Amino acid sequence: MPRYSLVVPAYNEEKALPLFYEAVVPVMESLNEEFEIIFVNDGSRDATKEILAELAAKDKRVKVCKFSRNFGQQAALLCGFEEAKGEAVIAMDADLQDPPEVALQMIEKWKEGYDVVHGRRRRRKGETAFKKATASFFYRFMRKITSLDMPADVGDFEHDRLLRAQVTWVGFKQTIIEFDRPERVAGETHYTLKKMVRLAESGVFPNSDYPLTLPLKLGIAGGFLSVLCFIVFIVLACCKVGFGGLVAWLFPTITLAASVALACHGLSNIYLSMIYREVQNRPKYIVAEKINL
Ligand code: UDP
Ligand code: MG
Numbered sequence: 001m002p003r004y005s006l007v008v009p010a011y012n013e014e015k016a017l018p019l020f021y022e023a024v025v026p027v028m029e030s031l032n033e034e035f036e037i038i039f040v041n042d043g044s045r046d047a048t049k050e051i052l053a054e055l056a057a058k059d060k061r062v063k064v065c066k067f068s069r070n071f072g073q074q075a076a077l078l079c080g081f082e083e084a085k086g087e088a089v090i091a092m093d094a095d096l097q098d099p100p101e102v103a104l105q106m107i108e109k110w111k112e113g114y115d116v117v118h119g120r121r122r123r124r125k126g127e128t129a130f131k132k133a134t135a136s137f138f139y140r141f142m143r144k145i146t147s148l149d150m151p152a153d154v155g156d157f158e159h160d161r162l163l164r165a166q167v168t169w170v171g172f173k174q175t176i177i178e179f180d181r182p183e184r185v186a187g188e189t190h191y192t193l194k195k196m197v198r199l200a201e202s203g204v205f206p207n208s209d210y211p212l213t214l215p216l217k218l219g220i221a222g223g224f225l226s227v228l229c230f231i232v233f234i235v236l237a238c239c240k241v242g243f244g245g246l247v248a249w250l251f252p253t254i255t256l257a258a259s260v261a262l263a264c265h266g267l268s269n270i271y272l273s274m275i276y277r278e279v280q281n282r283p284k285y286i287v288a289e290k291i292n293l
Pocket of ligand 2: 095189
């Protein structure tokens, strides 16, 4: 049985894969412990399939899963995690943007007793200012909206919100190590703006019911302000101060009606939120250890 499982999603990485293999294997061998590398070919349309088959033929530690089509990095990681036989699993990108040496540092932390080690990117090379800014905003926004104490700028070693959020959600003893993120060894990023937006969505919505609770809050605030407006108008009317006559009363009447409708809508959202949590079917609790049971 291997002690360590590296899980590497690969989507059209024909150029990066041989370089990845050459770089990672000596680093892992330096540990003098058994390891396996599980490549998940996420429906690549280049020579990724042939290159992985070659690597697997000459090295039995290399294992390959091939998807029938492109399911995304998230799914590829999950598949690798399910296949992994090692005691510790390390997720890595195929483009060497996660330096193999960082894996050694992670293993060290794991041996110190941490269950989860996050890699935090101190600097990112070869990435556009737009990507850095959106990523930075996303992580901070996630922390605010989801009540998950997800460290900013970490990954499953880059990209993949849901897993990253999930890893934080399950708990366990976690720590962070920092590293500088280098450029890709070859090829180009597969994360288009569309994929990034989808990633952000699947990070936020499954982990937060904030958007659903907003209408109720707005409705209550609006109702409160409308009533306040009525009170002011009544006082003004009592003091016989002119303020626009009968038409003016329309304003708080309309906002009050709208606020009531909004609040009612928000109320049903609470049920919707509960149903959503129910269908997500997450474990109610996670046991870390049992003694004498
Ligand atoms: N990847 C994947 N499926 C996809 C997109 C990406 O398996 O649909 C893999 C890709 O091969 C790489 C990792 O996920 O190993 C990170 O992708 P990429 O380097 O393109 O993202 P970036 O580093 O630019 O955020
Ligand atoms: Mg990359």
